Amino acid sequence: MIDSIKDVAITGGTHGNELTGVHLVKHWLSHPAEVQRDSFSTELHLTNPKANKEVRRYIDQDLNRQFNIEDLKNPELQGYEQQRAKSLDALLGPKENPRIDFIIDMHTTTANMGMSLIFNSSDPLVIGMAFYIKQKMPHATLFYNPSDRLEDNFLTSIGRLNGLLIEVGPIAQGLLNYQVYFDTHTAVMHALDYLQQRNKGLPLNLPAQMEGYQFTKKIPLPENTEGEITAMVHPNLQDKDYHAIKPGDPLFITMAGETIVYEGEQMVYGAFINEAAYYDQNIGLSFMEKINITLQDSNL
Numbered sequence: 001m002i003d004s005i006k007d008v009a010i011t012g013g014t015h016g017n018e019l020t021g022v023h024l025v026k027h028w029l030s031h032p033a034e035v036q037r038d039s040f041s042t043e044l045h046l047t048n049p050k051a052n053k054e055v056r057r058y059i060d061q062d063l064n065r066q067f068n069i070e071d072l073k074n075p076e077l078q079g080y081e082q083q084r085a086k087s088l089d090a091l092l093g094p095k096e097n098p099r100i101d102f103i104i105d106m107h108t109t110t111a112n113m114g115m116s117l118i119f120n121s122s123d124p125l126v127i128g129m130a131f132y133i134k135q136k137m138p139h140a141t142l143f144y145n146p147s148d149r150l151e152d153n154f155l156t157s158i159g160r161l162n163g164l165l166i167e168v169g170p171i172a173q174g175l176l177n178y179q180v181y182f183d184t185h186t187a188v189m190h191a192l193d194y195l196q197q198r199n200k201g202l203p204l205n206l207p208a209q210m211e212g213y214q215f216t217k218k219i220p221l222p223e224n225t226e227g228e229i230t231a232m233v234h235p236n237l238q239d240k241d242y243h244a245i246k247p248g249d250p251l252f253i254t255m256a257g258e259t260i261v262y263e264g265e266q267m268v269y270g271a272f273i274n275e276a277a278y279y280d281q282n283i284g285l286s287f288m289e290k291i292n293i294t295l296q297d298s299n300l
């Protein structure tokens with residue numbers, strides 16, 4: 001039996017300085033027909049208004065790390081974003097028995113990651129959506145991190161089937177860029193069309209397997225004993241998101257111009273390379289592994 005979707009939420013501004021999602025939500029609030037489909041209802045939410053107003057990623061904490069079930073239940077967590085997470089859980093969830101079936105959360109990155117479709121659920125409906133969008137937008141990259149929904153700390157995880165995080169870049173924080181806005185708009189339209197077609201049992205003609213990337217670890221920028229960064233992303237690595245990094249390839253370059261190479265033994269791939277938002281934790285990039293993602297779904 002097809003698991004039908006009745007309630008969808010589209011969210012923007014979870015990071016307050018990522019303006020694309022903020023302005024798309026505002027646009028759709030005044031043009032709701034664009035996000036309406038007759039087989040489900042769509043609601044629109046600006047999730048971090050105070051950070052939006054201040055054009056900051058967050059006021060007290062990163063909102064998109066506050067949705068783990070234990071944190072939502074912890075009354076001692078009272079920072080602004082921790083409170084926002086509890087309010088959003090009440091509005092869209094609650095996490096253990098959500099009202100909303102699926103959440104589409106719109107983000108941007110300063111890294112050269114193009115259109116990245118980030119999804120943490122292994123449910124065939126979610127994988128199928130990513131495959132569907134990639135078929136329509138072949139330049140998109142699938143970024144797959146299967147996780148337990150209750151443990152997951154992303155906003156999308158308070159949806160019954162989790163959801164999709166659309167991450168588009170490169171774009172500076174606090175900026176709009178029409179190509180990024182248009183690409184995000186297009187991806188959301190495909191996501192809604194997919195749910196509509198699936199609800200109606202229409203053929204989707206999706207492949208059984210597609211290539212993607214899976215997060216392995218965050219790589220810190222080199223630091224001195226005071227915790228200050230002593231190097232930056234190497235120019236050979238800058239903008240090379242989703243390219244291979246081989247043993248011996250440059251990762252960082254010190255303030256004095258000395259190259260620091262990758263000393264691992266396995267070939268890896270980079271993402272979020274020189275992401276401005278990660279300087280608060282002195283993170284230089286993420287390492288990814290290339291994977292094949294399989295869609296096992298007798299309904300498709």
Ligand SMILES: [Zn+2]
Nearest residue numbers: 015018107108
């Ligand atoms: Zn973001």
